[in-house]
Amino acid sequence: MEWLERCACVVQSGLFSDVFRRHSALLLACVTVGGSLVKEFWPLPDSYFNSKRNFLNVYFVKLSWGWTLSLLLPFIGLTNYIVTRSVPAVFRRIGTLLVGTIIWYVCTNFFMYVENATGSCYVSEMQPENKTEHGDKRECIKSGGFWVGFDISGHSFLLPYCVLMILEEAAILRDERFKKHGMKPLIHALVVSLGLLVSIWALMFFCTSIYFHTPWQKIFGTFFGILSWYITYRWWYLKTLSPGLPPSSPPGKSHRKAK
Structure with a gap:
């Protein structure tokens, strides 16, 4: 399984590095702004990736929160138990997934409410001047x-949030105990899988920024995604009454324990 270990090392030293983690939110914001400018002023020709039926969109992006949960759940459970040897501590950290699910549910429903409250019904997309009497989207x-x-981009919200959440949870890999642990092959498999997932989310987030929605719809979506990450991992999780940060999180001002 040397190839798996090598792949895990590449992911850990690249995507999951402290440097990339520290600048990831800014990079995601730049992608939204830059992609929006491209779409508005230098529109790209149609491609496989601006088709809503492309493989990654149908089988990954539309199920993005499910994919993220399915990999983060065993990763958080296994790595946190190895470091803490405490079942209560593991369940506390798994609480981050419950928090994330609540954030996903509340934000997506809020986006639908905004779209419904700000919209109007038209006869067809080709005849935007002809309104109908229907005042509800359904x-x-x-x-x-x-x-x-005003359709706030759900992809621009959820994909950055998933990326930032995975990167934060991967901070635990800095602990030296993983290098000689008996579960190392499984940890490597989870690291590679999460790295692949981050790459897919980043790619599809980039495609969303250059092909879909208006600039403000994408900017607001990304803003809510980054804000959700900031409120949780950079503020609330520093408090005592919270799921807490991953053990062995990178040192720094934003990861200090709350007094």
């Missing part, structure tokens, strides 16, 4: 109409 679409509202 009724509009059910009647064959086309709903136009």
Whole structure:
């Protein structure tokens, strides 16, 4: 399994490095702004990646929170138990996934509320000047109409949030105990899988920024994703009454324990 260990080392020294983690939020914000400028002023020709039916979008992005949970759950459980040897501590850290699920649910429903509250129903996408009497998106679409509202990009929200969350949880890998542990092959498999997932989320986030939505819809989506990460990992998780940060998190001002 040397190849798996080598792949895990590449992921850990690259995507999961402290340097990349510290600058990841800024990089994601730049992707949204830069991609939006490209879409507005230098639109790119159609490609496989601006088709909503492309493989990565259908089988990964549309299930992005499920994929993130399915890999972070065993990763957090296994790595935190190896470091802490405490089942209560493991369950406390797994609470981050419950918090993330609540954030995902609240934000996506808020986005749908905004779109419904700011929109109008039209006869078709090709006839935006002809409104209908339907004042609700579901009724509009059910009647064959086309709903136009301020559609905050769910992809621009969730993909950055998933990336930032994975990078934060990967901070535990700095602990030296993983290098000689008997579960090392499984840890390597999870690291490689999470690294692949981060790469897919980053790629599809980039495609969203250059192909879909208006600039403000993407900026607001990314803002909510980064804000959710900041409130949890940079503020609340520093407090005593919280799921807490991963053990062996990188030292620094933003990761100091709260007094």
